[in-house]
Structures are given as C-alpha cells and as structure tokens.
Amino acid sequence: MNQMNVMVQRQLGHRTIREFKDMRIPEKVFDTLLAVARRTATSNGMQSYSIIRVTDPSIKKEIANVCNQEYVGRVPELLIFVVDQFRNNRIAKEKGTVTENAADMDRFFQGFTDACLALQNVVNAAESMDLGVVYLGSILNDSAKICEILKLPKLTFPVLGLGIGYPNQNPQLKPRLENRLRVFENSYGVFDNYLEEIKEYDREMTTYYDLRNANRRVDSFSDQVAAKLSNSMPNRQEMLKVIGRQGFRLQV
Amino acid sequence: MNQMNVMVQRQLGHRTIREFKDMRIPEKVFDTLLAVARRTATSNGMQSYSIIRVTDPSIKKEIANVCNQEYVGRVPELLIFVVDQFRNNRIAKEKGTVTENAADMDRFFQGFTDACLALQNVVNAAESMDLGVVYLGSILNDSAKICEILKLPKLTFPVLGLGIGYPNQNPQLKPRLENRLRVFENSYGVFDNYLEEIKEYDREMTTYYDLRNANRRVDSFSDQVAAKLSNSMPNRQEMLKVIGRQGFRLQV
Known part of the structure; x- marks a missing residue:
C-alpha cells in the first residue's frame, strides 16, 4: 500500500470546494496549517513570503469584489500569500x-515561488485534515487594489489567495489532460496536431458537470482554451507595472 | 490525532536531501508522483505547465553545471517544471x-503558479512514500541556457527543478522565522526593530549544522540575509529579458 497511501489518495481526489459548512476551523487545526507553512522549503532559506489572514468581514468583502466571486466573502478562513522582500530588506538595512x-x-x-510552495503545502495539510480549499488567483484581477486593501508595503506583492473550510459540497473530479501531453523526456515534445491528440479529452470534458454553472455540462477543453485566450482582463495586464510600483526593479 | 496526522508530521519534518541512495525509484511509485502532478489544482483549469523528466546523464550534467551543484548530476530522478503556454496557444490556433x-x-x-503548485504537490507525495527531494531554484542561474538544453519552445519558461530519490543522509531540521513575524491579520504588519525581534532566531540559527559545509555551524539569519543581499548573480538579473525572448509580452 506504499505507493497509494492516504495522502496520495487525498491528492488524487483533490477538487475545488466553493461552499463550506458554517463551522469554524478549530484553533489547533488552524495553527497546524500555519506550522506547515512555516516549515515549507524556501529559496536560499530566505523565507521571502508572508501571509495575511483576513478575518475582518468588510475586508473579506472588498477582496471578494476584486475576485468578482461572491462566495469569497463567505469563506471561513481567507489567507493571502504575498511575496515579501520588505522584511529581509529591513533586516539587511x-x-x-x-x-x-x-x-x-x-x-x-524567489518570493513568488516561496509563496506558491507554502500555499500548496497548506492545501495538502488542510485536505489531510478533512478541510476543503479554493484557490483564488482572482485576487490578481486588480493587484494594485489588493496592495491597497492589505496595506502591503514596498517590496511585497500578492500572489494567491486561499479559502479554507469544511466542505459543504461534493463536486465531481474534473477531467485532466493526459500526462503524455505534458510530461516529456529530456527535451520539450511538440505534437503535429493537438486537436487530434486531445480528442478523447475533449469528449471526456463535455461529460463533466461544473457545480458553478447550475449543473450544466461544460465546453470541451479546446473550446474552453479558445474562449479563454480570446479574452484578457485589462487590469491583469498591468501586473508587471504594479510590481514595479511596489518597488521591484523591472530592468527589461 | 486528527490535527497531527502522518501527512502533517512528514510536512513538519521536511528537510532538503542532497545525497541519495543508489537505488531506482520503482516505476509504480514514480507514476504515482506524475499522477499527483496531473491532479494538482490549476488556474482556470488551463493546465499551463509541463514537466521535463531528465534521464540522459549528459543533459543532467549540463543542468548541474548551470546549477553549479555537482550533486545535481547524480540525483536519481530530475524533473524540470516549466511554464507552458505553448500547448494552449497551439490548441487555440x-x-x-x-x-x-x-x-x-x-x-x-498563471503558468508559473501552476508549475510551483504541482511541484510542491509532487514533493508531498514523494515524502509520503519515503522519498526525499531537493528543490533546484539554481536552474535559473542561467534560464536561457536551460531553455536551450531542454529545447523549450516559445511561450515556455523554466520555473524550478526537483531532484528525487531515497535519502542517504539525515540532516538536522533548519530553524525558521517565527510565524508572528510573517503571518499578519487583515493588513501587513511592520516592526520597529527587526534585529531585536529576531534575536532569538538569530541565536538558534547559529546552533544549526548545515551538512553542506562539512558540519560547520552557519551564520545567524540576519548575517545570512545581509550576505545574500550584498550579492546578486548577473544572469539571474536577466530573467525578465529571457522571458521576453521566450515570446512573452513584457509590456512595462
């Protein structure tokens, strides 16, 4: 049973949870999540990220507005992971x-990577303790606004949000691309005809029910890709500029 | 035992492993790692990252040269995680x-985040199956060279490498900053005097023995930070330029 232990089973069963029970996370469990974040691997040992725990309902709501996702305002726990070079800069100074x-x-x-690794580590700890999570890349819909809301000083920048709580829904596992299309040996592998290669996956995706859309079937993967790439959100295009305004030297 | 399960214990005990037993990872175990990568959460469901498994010893060595870490050439398994917008771009086209x-x-x-999340998910699966890992941020010492070595096409970019194998060393747990210095409530917290706040941590760090330096004690954290920030690697400063050369629109 070594190659299919409980942890791995949880990981293989990961689904995004967007609706949570009206139940607080016990202090001890929450502290364990933060202890896991603290022990996560970090580039050069520099620990260049921080976490903002959002408990103020009005701030949660402001963030939900940026995310344009109403349920964000209702998640039992909301953590925002940020690049943090402010602290080490001050220490060196x-x-x-x-x-x-x-x-x-x-x-x-380095800070961006540290933040992502810590967040995923927290996710695995959370799911191993029967919690569910929602990743909130949508905080970057307006990164400048998030900096303002959380009073992020120079040399910090928001990376990803995480909503945590006890699941109140049981979504279907979402179909995924086969690994042969994205795990390569020794050098990157290019295919001649991607639509042909993902035909089966496209078909599989149309049998998946997304709870977000009132249990309606979703588009094929290639249709989703085409639709997503036809759009871009203006504010999200400004990310590098905001990173620069937060004090980082872009040097391009 | 809910808040301190086996998974969490492994996470709290994470140490970087740089020396591995001369022992192959069984196919089934390795496939499980890739299955976990495949099921990792991904921004917008777009799955915009890929993995290059490096098995060719000469390519491993070339990468070890970029990393400037000899042991990288000897890791039993070497995975390079990359941003991948090439695939979805082709699908849309x-x-x-x-x-x-x-x-x-x-x-x-989005791709950078996807790659980091998948990597940390693989790490947790690996450690739950008694494997050890080393994170290789050092592949970015020369990101252009890595693109060349792995034949990375436009719209892809290396993020992080991961060495995996059965541990042949048992390093000490590395001391970490206290969470009160990096977990804040509702807004970022600034301290008046960081050296004062981390005094105890500084002391603790000097009692830690780093196996890399022939069991010699390491500097205090503040000394490490000051030393690290006094240096910067020229090639690593070029990252944004290389990202641009890989076809991404920097728009600053």
Whole structure:
C-alpha cells in the first residue's frame, strides 16, 4: 500500500470546494496549517513570503469584489500569500548593508515561488485534515487594489489567495489532460496536431458537470482554451507595472 | 490525532536531501508522483505547465553545471517544471482563434503558479512514500541556457527543478522565522526593530549544522540575509529579458 497511501489518495481526489459548512476551523487545526507553512522549503532559506489572514468581514468583502466571486466573502478562513522582500530588506538595512538587491526581479521570483510552495503545502495539510480549499488567483484581477486593501508595503506583492473550510459540497473530479501531453523526456515534445491528440479529452470534458454553472455540462477543453485566450482582463495586464510600483526593479 | 496526522508530521519534518541512495525509484511509485502532478489544482483549469523528466546523464550534467551543484548530476530522478503556454496557444490556433493573449504576463504568471503548485504537490507525495527531494531554484542561474538544453519552445519558461530519490543522509531540521513575524491579520504588519525581534532566531540559527559545509555551524539569519543581499548573480538579473525572448509580452 506504499505507493497509494492516504495522502496520495487525498491528492488524487483533490477538487475545488466553493461552499463550506458554517463551522469554524478549530484553533489547533488552524495553527497546524500555519506550522506547515512555516516549515515549507524556501529559496536560499530566505523565507521571502508572508501571509495575511483576513478575518475582518468588510475586508473579506472588498477582496471578494476584486475576485468578482461572491462566495469569497463567505469563506471561513481567507489567507493571502504575498511575496515579501520588505522584511529581509529591513533586516539587511539594520545590519548596515547595501540592500538594493532586495528589489531585483530574481528576488521577486524567489518570493513568488516561496509563496506558491507554502500555499500548496497548506492545501495538502488542510485536505489531510478533512478541510476543503479554493484557490483564488482572482485576487490578481486588480493587484494594485489588493496592495491597497492589505496595506502591503514596498517590496511585497500578492500572489494567491486561499479559502479554507469544511466542505459543504461534493463536486465531481474534473477531467485532466493526459500526462503524455505534458510530461516529456529530456527535451520539450511538440505534437503535429493537438486537436487530434486531445480528442478523447475533449469528449471526456463535455461529460463533466461544473457545480458553478447550475449543473450544466461544460465546453470541451479546446473550446474552453479558445474562449479563454480570446479574452484578457485589462487590469491583469498591468501586473508587471504594479510590481514595479511596489518597488521591484523591472530592468527589461 | 486528527490535527497531527502522518501527512502533517512528514510536512513538519521536511528537510532538503542532497545525497541519495543508489537505488531506482520503482516505476509504480514514480507514476504515482506524475499522477499527483496531473491532479494538482490549476488556474482556470488551463493546465499551463509541463514537466521535463531528465534521464540522459549528459543533459543532467549540463543542468548541474548551470546549477553549479555537482550533486545535481547524480540525483536519481530530475524533473524540470516549466511554464507552458505553448500547448494552449497551439490548441487555440488550431481552433482558428486569435491567440496573442497566450503571450501576456498574466498567463505567464498563471503558468508559473501552476508549475510551483504541482511541484510542491509532487514533493508531498514523494515524502509520503519515503522519498526525499531537493528543490533546484539554481536552474535559473542561467534560464536561457536551460531553455536551450531542454529545447523549450516559445511561450515556455523554466520555473524550478526537483531532484528525487531515497535519502542517504539525515540532516538536522533548519530553524525558521517565527510565524508572528510573517503571518499578519487583515493588513501587513511592520516592526520597529527587526534585529531585536529576531534575536532569538538569530541565536538558534547559529546552533544549526548545515551538512553542506562539512558540519560547520552557519551564520545567524540576519548575517545570512545581509550576505545574500550584498550579492546578486548577473544572469539571474536577466530573467525578465529571457522571458521576453521566450515570446512573452513584457509590456512595462
């Protein structure tokens, strides 16, 4: 049973949960989630990310507005993971060292990576304790607004939000691309005809019911891709500019 | 025992492993890792990342050179996680849709996030099956070179490498910043004097033995931060430029 343990079973059964029971997460369980975040691997040991726990209902609502997702205002726990070079910059400054490197894009990406790793680690801990989660990439619909709402100082930047609680829904597993289309050996593999390669996956996707859309079937994957790529959100295009305004040196 | 299950115990005990037993990972175990990657949450369901499994010893060595870490050439399994908007761009193109949005930075960051989440999910699966891992942010020492080595097409970009195998060392747990310094409520918290706040942590760090440095004690955290921020690697400063050369529209 080694290659199919309980943890792996949970991971293989991951689904996004958007509706939660009206039930608080016990303090001990929540502290465990934060303890796991703290122990997550971090680039160069620099620990260049932070977490904002949003408990104020009015702030939650403001964030829900940015996300354009009403349920965000109702998640039992809402954590926002942020790149944080502010703290180490201050530490170096107090040490009397030159610190302008804290603002470079290398450090930005290190912090961005740290934040994502910690978040996924928290997700796995949460799901192992019967909690469910929703990832909120939608906080980046307006990253400048999130910086303002959470009073993020220079050299910090929001990465991803996470809603956590006890699941009050049981969604279907969402079909996924086969690994042969995205795991390659030694060099990237290009296919001649992608629509042909994903035919079966396209078919499978149309049998999936997305709870968000009143139990209506969804489009095939290729139709979803085509639709998504036909649109882009203006504010989300400004991300690099906002990163620059938060004090990072873009140097392009 | 709910709030301290086996998974959480593994997560709290995470250490980087750099020396592995000369032992292959059984096919079934490895397939399970890839199955977990496949089921990881993904932004908008777009699955915009890919994995390159490096099995060719000469390619491993080339990557070890970029990493400037000899042991990378000897890891039993080496996976490179990459942003991948190439695939969806091709799917949309074959559908006859406008696809220039695949090149925007919003999509780049979605792919970057997807790649990090999948990697951490794989790490947790690996550790739950008694494997150990080393994260390789050092592949970005020369991201252009990695693109070349792995033949990464336009609209892809390397994010992070992962070495996996059965541990042949048992390093000490590395001390970490207290959560009160990086978990805040409702808005970012700034401290007046960081050196004062981390005094105890600084002390604790000097009692930690890093196996990399022949069991010599390491510097205090604030000394490490000051030293790290005094340096920056020129090639790593070029990351945004390389992202642009890989076809992403920087638009700053």
